Amino acid sequence: MSAMLTVEKMVKVYTAHGSRVRAVDGVSFEVEAGTTFGLVGESGSGKSTVARCALRLVEPTSGESRIDGQALGPLRGRALRALRARTGMVFQNPVAALNPRLTIEQSIAEPLRTHTELRGQALAQRTRELLDEVGLAGAHAERLPHQLSGGQCQRVGIARALATRPKLLVLDEPTSALDVSVQAQVLNLLQELRREHSLSYLLISHDLDVVRYMSDTAGVMRNGVLVEVGPASDVLVNPTHEYTQRLLAAMPETPGAVPLHELRPDSTVPSENRILS
Ligand SMILES: Nc1ncnc2c1ncn2[C@@H]1O[C@H](COP(=O)(O)OP(=O)(O)O)[C@@H](O)[C@H]1O
Ligand SMILES: [Mg+2]
Incomplete structure (x- = not known):
């Protein structure tokens, strides 16, 4: 297998009000072609920043990224936009994202x-x-x-x-603003599209359930550092890193929530959310 996205030693330091924040502190990982890499971690751990640096939407302090083997660092203007057009981004707040x-x-x-x-x-x-x-x-x-x-x-x-x-989609908290029942429908659509078009996904979520449901590989971020990475079934089920274990243990139990894996696209959903055909 080959890498659709490679992130190497990515660093992003923000300076605000005289203090420096190492938002991303030396992160490396690969998204293999045709797979989903799930990036999980608490709010503020640097997930969005590393994705933006990877696509050069934010200029990293140091580090490199490659899309389908082609490095973004040396590219400027038109060439950078052309390579970036081989990727797509989906954001958290779908209504606000539309004109x-x-x-x-x-x-x-x-x-x-x-x-x-x-x-x-x-x-x-x-x-x-x-x-x-x-x-x-x-x-x-x-x-x-x-x-x-x-x-x-x-x-x-x-x-x-x-x-x-595009061959690569970056999904930054794509279902975090949606009702649980609708979340599963959107995640299932994303799964279908990935198979149909042989897409690769970099999926960002603070929700371990979402990452577990979707990902082949999972990475856990904490304070700008990727503390654990491996097959999703290992990392998110039997984590070796103490931080991931705490993250799993701290997962809120939503009263009455149906686990994602028990939801089907045709399961009962409020009628206003049904997709008209
Ligand atoms: N434009 C910015 N200027 C200053 N600090 C920022 C900026 N964007 C993000 N940060 C800081 O970088 C850290 C990581 O943020 P972010 O990547 O948004 O985390 P996550 O997506 O995991 O919630 C946070 O401490 C955040 O406050
Ligand atoms: Mg974010």
């Missing part, structure tokens, strides 16, 4: 307009195709973000991330 004045169709057409030559009929067709892929039938196309549920908005976010046909 409230654009219809769903326009929101999905936007990255296509920016990053591809598609116009007119071809643009409309590819937009429909993307809507279809994320399970949003035609009726949603003309709606505005506030007319959709959170789960539906996140489907739009996923369609936008897929617009340039």
Whole structure:
């Protein structure tokens, strides 16, 4: 297997009000092609920063990253944007990520307009195709973000991330803002899309359940350091690192919550969250 994303000795130091924060402190890992690497850790442990540094959305203090073998560090401007277009990002707050004045169709057409030559009929067709892929039938196309549920908005976010046909998606807390029942639907959609398009995922979550459900490999971050990394079934079931053990032990038991692995895409969900076909 080959690495779709390689992160090497990544360091990011922020200076704020005269004090220095080592947000990322020498992190190295690989996302193998066609697999999901789950990055877990408490809020503020540096998960988002390491992902942003990896895609060079934030300039790292030091360290290097490669997408499909190609180093981002030496690239500037157009070349950097071209390599970055082979990746897509999905964020935590799906409603806020969308322009409230654009219809769903326009929101999905936007990255296509920016990053591809598609116009007119071809643009409309590819937009429909993307809507279809994320399970949003035609009726949603003309709606505005506030007319959709959170789960539906996140489907739009996923369609936008897929617009340039990337091989790698960075999913930063993709379901953290969603109801538990809707979380499982979105995670299952992501699983299907990954298989269908041979995608690789860097999944970031503070939720151990989500990472366990989705990941082949898992990494645990603490204070900017990757303290443990290995097969998800080992790391998140029988952790060797004392910090991971505490993280697992501290997992909140949500009263009445259905474990993710017991949820199916067709399980009972509130009707407003059902995807119309
Ligand atoms: N733009 C920034 N300026 C200053 N400090 C930042 C900035 N972004 C993040 N940090 C700090 O870096 C650390 C890691 O943050 P972050 O990567 O967002 O963690 P996580 O995604 O794991 O919650 C935190 O201490 C945070 O306050
Ligand atoms: Mg974060």
